[in-house]
Amino acid sequence: MRQDFHDELARVSSSLVTMAKAVREAMRQASAALLAADHTLAQQVTVRDAEIDVLYRVVDDRVFDLIARRQPVADELRVALSALQAAADLERMGDLAAHVARATLRRHPVPAVAPELTVMFRAMSTVADELAGKIVAALADGDAEVAGRLDSDDDAMDQLHSELFKVMLSSEWPLGVEAAVDGALLGRYYERFADHAVNVGHHVMLLVVGKTD
């Protein structure tokens, strides 16, 4: 990879790190707001989502500019497009954090998570935070190995997601339809967050490997 291209790509990566940190913080706050039925915190997350969208446009513009001005060769182009795709997945993860926050706002002052599901959602939020943390680390340190390990965290999320449905659909489910519908949608948001995190991991691997060539 040419040095000038490499230098500009480093600027793109640095914007991606900022974006990944913002997404991690958004989901962390969204989870805290969800579990504590905290209206103020949930509102902050929805504001933060607009900031993540701005960061997305920054990455998008930088990559566009990089391709338009530097006329990348094939390998460089593949790396630049990976950055674009990573940013798109991160943006979507921010949306999902906002969805979690909006579920909290919708049910407030009643918690959107039924007490029977609190332990499970606490576990899902921990996995989500670990995934987001690994994305930040992989991007910041250029660590392809960390990025590659995201798949196994996603398995943990899928497992929790599947347990969640077993609990809600068992004949012993003590609560009504509304609590189960909330649980189903919230479970889906966490599951999708993890799916996008795995996608980011794949893009980051290419980005990191491309950078060190």
Place this chain on the structure above:
Amino acid sequence: MRQDFHDELARVSSSLVTMAKAVREAMRQASAALLAADHTLAQQVTVRDAEIDVLYRVVDDRVFDLIARRQPVADELRVALSALQAAADLERMGDLAAHVARATLRRHPVPAVAPELTVMFRAMSTVADELAGKIVAALADGDAEVAGRLDSDDDAMDQLHSELFKVMLSSEWPLGVEAAVDGALLGRYYERFADHAVNVGHHVMLLVVGKTD
């Protein structure tokens, strides 16, 4: 736009038309399978999803090749990247059709849609098909105006989605938790399908306007 670039972009658009037609057919079949609890048809949709993924890679490769070989100027690059984003949204729409199909398979021989919700899901599937049909038309005819009108169809989907939740969460909901959870997730798939269709519309507008410059 330069003629050689324009000609190659036409090949990309043609792949997008093929992809959009496949996605429309997938959602049409997924809806038919859902409403009739048709196991065979639902299975066909899941197979079709793999074909849509192949079409996505074709578009992706063609755009990559176009950018790498033709060294596009800024306007051309913006159009090429729009094609890439449109393909990504179409791929996701194919995934959502597969999700609808898998819900049908999971509950078979019981219908995944409760009788109380059939009318509503028939309406949602009609809106989904209209959206997909307009994407095909906009791409095939290079019609930016059709692409721009997708937003209003999405409003119709949002309206249906909101009515669906009102029905399921009313105190008169006669069915259990499982039917409501299925309804909530299926409703979400249709709503997301429509959201992605609107995104495709925005990308197609840029693609079409860029092409006729």
